[in-house]
Amino acid sequence: xxxPRDTAPSETSGGLWAVSSWDSDRLVxxxxxxLDIDTLPTAQDEVSAAEGQAPRVLVLDLSQLGYVDSSGVRxxxxxxxxxxxxxxxxxxxxxxxxxxxxxxxxxxxxxxxVLDEGEASP
Amino acid sequence: MTAADxxxxxxxxxxxxxxxxxxxxxxxxxxxxxxxxxxxxGRPIRETVPTGGxxxxxxxxxxxxxxxxxxxxxxxxxxxxxxxxxxxxxxASPVGDISRGVSGLLxxxxxxxxxxxDGSRARAHEFQRLTEQLSSAATPTEIGRLTxxxxxxxxxxxxxxxxxRVEGEDVLESLHHAGWPGDTVERFRRLPMQxxxxxxxxxxxxxxxxxEDAHQWRSQYPEMAPVGVAEGHEATACLPxxxxxxxxxxxxxxxxxxxAFGLAEREFLLAVAALCAQALDRARLYTAEREARAAAERxxxxxxxxxxxxxxxxxxxxxxxxxxxxxxxxxxxICDWSAVHFVRGSRLERVAVAHLDPAKVAFVExxxxxxxxxxxxxxxxxxxxxxxxxxVMSEIPDxxxxxxxxxxTHLELMRAIGLSSAIVVPLLSRGRSLGALTLVHAESGExxxxxxxxxxxxxxxxxxxxLDNAALYEAQRTVARTLQTALLPAELPKVPGVRCAxxxxxxxxxxxxxxxxxxxxxxHEDVERGRWALTxxxxxxxxxxxxxxxxxxxxxxxxxxxxxxxxxxxxxxxxTAMLRHHGGARARFATMVHAALTVEPTGAAVTLVNGxxxxxxxxxxxxxxxxxxxGTLVGVYPDPNLTEVEIHLAPGxxxxxxxxxxxxxxxxxxxxxxxxxxxxxATLAGESADAIADAILTEVSDFQCGRLRDDVALLVIxxxx
Numbered sequence: 001x002x003x004p005r006d007t008a009p010s011e012t013s014g015g016l017w018a019v020s021s022w023d024s025d026r027l028v029x030x031x032x033x034x035l036d037i038d039t040l041p042t043a044q045d046e047v048s049a050a051e052g053q054a055p056r057v058l059v060l061d062l063s064q065l066g067y068v069d070s071s072g073v074r075x076x077x078x079x080x081x082x083x084x085x086x087x088x089x090x091x092x093x094x095x096x097x098x099x100x101x102x103x104x105x106x107x108x109x110x111x112x113x114v115l116d117e118g119e120a121s122p
Numbered sequence: 123m124t125a126a127d128x129x130x131x132x133x134x135x136x137x138x139x140x141x142x143x144x145x146x147x148x149x150x151x152x153x154x155x156x157x158x159x160x161x162x163x164g165r166p167i168r169e170t171v172p173t174g175g176x177x178x179x180x181x182x183x184x185x186x187x188x189x190x191x192x193x194x195x196x197x198x199x200x201x202x203x204x205x206x207x208x209x210x211x212x213x214a215s216p217v218g219d220i221s222r223g224v225s226g227l228l229x230x231x232x233x234x235x236x237x238x239x240d241g242s243r244a245r246a247h248e249f250q251r252l253t254e255q256l257s258s259a260a261t262p263t264e265i266g267r268l269t270x271x272x273x274x275x276x277x278x279x280x281x282x283x284x285x286x287r288v289e290g291e292d293v294l295e296s297l298h299h300a301g302w303p304g305d306t307v308e309r310f311r312r313l314p315m316q317x318x319x320x321x322x323x324x325x326x327x328x329x330x331x332x333x334e335d336a337h338q339w340r341s342q343y344p345e346m347a348p349v350g351v352a353e354g355h356e357a358t359a360c361l362p363x364x365x366x367x368x369x370x371x372x373x374x375x376x377x378x379x380x381x382a383f384g385l386a387e388r389e390f391l392l393a394v395a396a397l398c399a400q401a402l403d404r405a406r407l408y409t410a411e412r413e414a415r416a417a418a419e420r421x422x423x424x425x426x427x428x429x430x431x432x433x434x435x436x437x438x439x440x441x442x443x444x445x446x447x448x449x450x451x452x453x454x455x456i457c458d459w460s461a462v463h464f465v466r467g468s469r470l471e472r473v474a475v476a477h478l479d480p481a482k483v484a485f486v487e488x489x490x491x492x493x494x495x496x497x498x499x500x501x502x503x504x505x506x507x508x509x510x511x512x513x514v515m516s517e518i519p520d521x522x523x524x525x526x527x528x529x530x531t532h533l534e535l536m537r538a539i540g541l542s543s544a545i546v547v548p549l550l551s552r553g554r555s556l557g558a559l560t561l562v563h564a565e566s567g568e569x570x571x572x573x574x575x576x577x578x579x580x581x582x583x584x585x586x587x588x589l590d591n592a593a594l595y596e597a598q599r600t601v602a603r604t605l606q607t608a609l610l611p612a613e614l615p616k617v618p619g620v621r622c623a624x625x626x627x628x629x630x631x632x633x634x635x636x637x638x639x640x641x642x643x644x645x646h647e648d649v650e651r652g653r654w655a656l657t658x659x660x661x662x663x664x665x666x667x668x669x670x671x672x673x674x675x676x677x678x679x680x681x682x683x684x685x686x687x688x689x690x691x692x693x694x695x696x697x698t699a700m701l702r703h704h705g706g707a708r709a710r711f712a713t714m715v716h717a718a719l720t721v722e723p724t725g726a727a728v729t730l731v732n733g734x735x736x737x738x739x740x741x742x743x744x745x746x747x748x749x750x751x752x753g754t755l756v757g758v759y760p761d762p763n764l765t766e767v768e769i770h771l772a773p774g775x776x777x778x779x780x781x782x783x784x785x786x787x788x789x790x791x792x793x794x795x796x797x798x799x800x801x802x803x804a805t806l807a808g809e810s811a812d813a814i815a816d817a818i819l820t821e822v823s824d825f826q827c828g829r830l831r832d833d834v835a836l837l838v839i840x841x842x843x
Contacts, residue, residue, distance in 0.1 A: 037664075067793070069786060070662045070713075077711065077758055106713060106734035107754035107763060 015039065018046040026091075027055035032064045035072035043072070047079050056088060063095030063116065068102055076103075080112065091115050129153075132230065132249075132396075133389040137161060138217065140226040143168040144180050147226065156210055156231060176212065180227055183214040187224050189246045190214050191232060215246040232386070248276045249393060256401040262286050265405060266297030269373060269398040274300065277387060279375035281355065284363075285313065286371040286402060287325065294325065294371060301376075303353040319346055324360040325372045330392060331360040335380035350376075357381035359391055363399035370402045423455060424577050431581055435588030442473050448585055449474035452561060459486075459541070459562035462585070463503040465555065470497045470504040473557075486539065493532050503546055503558035510555045512547040512579065516569045545570040547582040551590035559585060606639060609672050614645050617654050619721045623815035623838040627783075627822075630829040639833035640668035640712070641781045642676055648683050652720065655683040655692075656728075658779040658837050659714035660735065671710055671757070674703055679716065689716050689731040690764040693756060697733070700757035711757040715779050725841045728769040728777065733762060736785055739800060740769065741776040741814075744807035746800045749777075776814060776840040778803060783834035784818065789825040811840040 016039035020029045029050045035043050050058055060079060062068060076092060083090035091113040094100040103109045109117070129135045129150040136153030137146050143166035153161065160171050168177055175192045183190040192212045211232030218225030230246060252272040259265045266284035274282050281301030285294035292315040299307050315322040320331040320343050333339055336356045339347040350358055357377040363370040373395050383391075434447050445462040452460035453476045462474040472490075477483050497504040506513055515522075518541045527533035543563040549556045559582045563569060570578075606628065614622045624643045640661030647654055657679050661671045678699045682692040693716055704710055715738055717730035730738065734755030740747045749769060754762035771777060780799075787794035802821055806814045815838045822834055 070660075070711075070782070073755075074662050074711065105736065106711075107752055108734070108758075110763075111754070111759060 016042050018043070020046070020050055022055075023059075025055065026057040026059050027053055028059040028061060030061040030064055034067040035062070035065050035075070036067065036069045037071045040071040040075060043075055044078075047075060051079070051082055051086075054086070054088070057091055058083060058088065059091045059093065059115065061093040062099045063093045063097075065099050068099045070102075070106075072099075073102065073106055073108070076112065077108075089113065132228075132393045134230045134386070134393070136212065136229040136231055138226060138228055139167060139180070141166075142181075142184060144177070144184070144227060152231065153229070179212070180214050180229075183216055183227050184224055187216045189216070213246050215250055217250070244276065248272055249390070249397075252394065253397060256397055259401060260405060260408065262297050262402055262405050262409075265398060265401045269394060269401075270298050270300055270375075273373070273375050273391060273394050277375065277391065278377070279359075280378045281376040282374065283307075283310070284371065284373045284398065285321070286363075287315075287369055289406075294321070297371070303355070306349065306352065319343065320350070320358065320360045321372050321374060324362045325369050328362050328364050328369070330362065330388075330395075331358075332383050332388070333358045333360075334382055354378050357383070359383065359388075361391060361395035363395055363402060365399050365403040368403060370399050370406070373398060427451070427456060428577075428580055428584065431584050435584055441589055444588060445585065446474040446476075448581075449476035452476065452581075453478050457561040457568075458564040458566050459560075461503070461560040461562075462549075462557065463507060463560070464557040465504075465507050470507065470557075472503075482539075489532075489535055489539075493528050496526060499526050503560055506546040506548050507555050507558040510548045510550055512545070512575055514570055514572055514575060515544045516571055518542060518544055540564045542567060543569040545574055545578050547575070547578050549582050549586035549589060551586040554590075556586055556589050606669075609642055609669065609676060611644050611646075615647055615654075617645065617647075617719070617721065619842050620654075620719070620726060621811040621840045621842060623811040623836075623840075625815045625819050625834070625836040627819055627830060627834045629831055629833050640664060640672050641783065641833045641835035642672050642714075643779070643835045643837040644676060644679070645837070646680060646683070648686075648718070650684075651686060651718075654719040654721075655679065656717040656719055656779065656837060656839065657714065658735070658781060658835055659712055659716075660781040660783075660835070661712040662710060667710065671700065671703065671712060674699060675712060675714065675756075683718075688766065689718050689729050690766045692716055693731050693733050693753075693764050694762065697756040697762050698760075701760060704757070711755045713755050713782075717779075719839065724770075725773050725775065726771040726839075728771060728839075729766050730769055731764050731766050733764060736780060736782050736796070738780075739778045739803055740771065741778070741803050741807060742772065743774075744804050746804050748796075748800070771839070771841045773841050773843040776803075776806075776811065776838060778814070778818070779837040779839075780818070781833070781835045783830065783832040784822050784836070786832065787822045787825050787834075788831055789827060791825070794822065794825050811838040814838050814840070 016031065016033035016035060018029055018031050020027060022028070027050050029046060031043060031046070033039065047060065058079065060076060062072065062076070065072070080090045093116045094103055094109070094114055095116065100109070103112070129138065129148055135150050136156060137149045139145060140147045145166045146161055146163050149161065149163050161167060162170065167180060171177060179190040179192040190213070192214070213230050213232055214227045215230070216224040217228050228246070252268060255268050256265060259268055266286070269284050270282035273279055283299040283302065284297045286297050287293070288295055294313040294315060296307070296311045313321065315325060317323065317326060320333060324331045333342065333350065334357050336347070336351045339350040339356070343350065355376045356379050359375045361373045363372055375391065430451060431448055434451065435444055437444060439447065449460040449462050458477060460474070460476045461472060464471045464473050475483060475486060495502070499505070523533060523536045527536060541562050541564050544560065546558055546560045548558050559578070561570070561578060606626070610626050611624065614624050622645055624645070626641060626643065628639055640663060642657065642659040644657045645654055657676070659672070659675050661668045661675070675696055678696045679692055682695045687695065693714065696714070700710070700712065713733055713735040715730065715732045715735040717728050720727045730749060730751065732749070732751045732753040734753060737751070738749040740749060749767065751765055751767045753764045756762060769777070785794055785796045785799060799818070802818065803814070806817055809817065815836050818836060819834065823830060
């Protein structure tokens, strides 16, 4: 997924960083570290920057996060709303660990375009 | 003092020589004029003027360290290239460090001929002594004393006074005086300068005023003549003390009877005045430098004090403790006593009083106990706090003590404290006066002036800001607590046959901003249908908006349960209400578990629905079951998936509903998680609902070392056996 247009990892606060790359018409934003109330502003900035590039599909890859709480869910819900309003698509990768469990518990996995849904658990 | 300096201040100086061959180090213009080409700078006099009495006299002075004199007429020599015979006398005085011996000689002209030889010698000697003494005198007073004494002993002045000009003012102040009759000294201790008076004329014109007898007094200064000639005084010399154009003051020498000031005498006195002026100028610079250094040091100390005060105001203490420590800090270098007062309604409360000596603090506390201070005393903290206007008392007048004393004993005790100077500044914040800061000098003898207002004002501002922030913070916390309380049931209703326990724990204040949580637990009765509604909810986010949603959820549940809706429909209606509440924005969502409980003879029937919430647990004996029922969070999608499940609770069974503040608890060992919770619950078999709720709260708190990052809500439902 990492192509020549990869950005350098953004130095961010509180153990959260992001790497974005283009995959055809998809802009993929991979978040690393922990996503909680403390790191939400940083993550939100990254997402807003990605949205600013108006990709047809924005992929938020949360599968590499060590931890995500309701703040992260809120961020995804907001991004989905932005995409809906702009007539674009939002997709997520949730992995098969804690992040996935959080989204499952909230009952919203089925309401998101989850790219790694059918993939086998690692 | 350098050789050149000496030559410049001595009008009769001719030259300065160095060494046994009397090499001329420097030659004054007058020396060059009188000696002609025979004496030249850099050449030894032994070579250029080999014969006659001069070299012998110089040799003697150099050898013996005593002033020698070559009277007029003795110095002529055929060897001198100039045709004219030298018609002047010369005195040679040794110069150099007394301890290391004579290094050279000072040659001066003897203007008055042989008759004055002894006087000239003595004067040269005295002059040298005065030079040495003045060079080590540091204070203007000492310089004045040395100058007056030297002149008086040498010239025989009967009275003398040395004045210094007050910097920046046309006023002269006496530095030293001696020998004046009656009240003259008192009358002329401080003199405004005024043209037409001898002393002022001398200072203003820079030229000496010589008055030789009573006649001259009356003709030149008729207005001052009565003073000038009082008690037999007549001749008077008023000599300006100047360095470059700086008017430093004047010296006055007065003599009994008339006296014609001879040239040598005039020159000697002028030389003494010049020496005195240079010494005064040096002292002035020294004082100015010392004061500048002291001012810089004081400023530095104050800046560091302010920095420490600022740190203190951010320290994790209560407001009172911070102010007590501020008061303690103030007495370590700013003042002897300090106090802080708060305005509390119409009263003034002293929150701190400090002195380095605890016994003195105890004394004052005892005093204030016996004699409660009058809050309306002028210049007091209350007045300053009310008016917002600071008060500087550079001196605390005894009248003030007398006025505020309740009785004689009180007065004595107050005097005993020895307060000498005080400054009281209001603690102002956003235009409101919160109290006052009082700093007092006592035994140190120091004085506050208006100049101190800036610094003390800065200190008060620092304190007031911290105080104000703390007050705001307290107010916000009170609002938050009140709001939180309104969101939770005051007490759970009594459900027959069922024991219920609800718990809420806010996050630790130091780990969050002022907090109104989004967690909720509630039980209320559906009277019509004979059911009980159970609710545990968690609104995403914090603060007033989250609290508003929590309130919305609680009241919507109450209303819809009352309308008879089943649990899943209640949640759908909550979902709709939330969507309506935030107008389509998805940012705020909530998770909630909601159930309808019906008490039955065999236990309790529970119909439960879960909107994205952590699954409830049921404890049956020592087995724990998870109520895994899927459902969509509420407040985001218009069509949430919500499924009701039926659960039967047998007598002794316990159901636990909780928010993610339990399972997402984050401590040094990572996340708490759902498995430890299930394991813990299993160990609580047989415990009461309250004991189970408390045990879980304790465990969650301990897991995070007592510091909760997120709030926690718990509801424990236990069917009685």
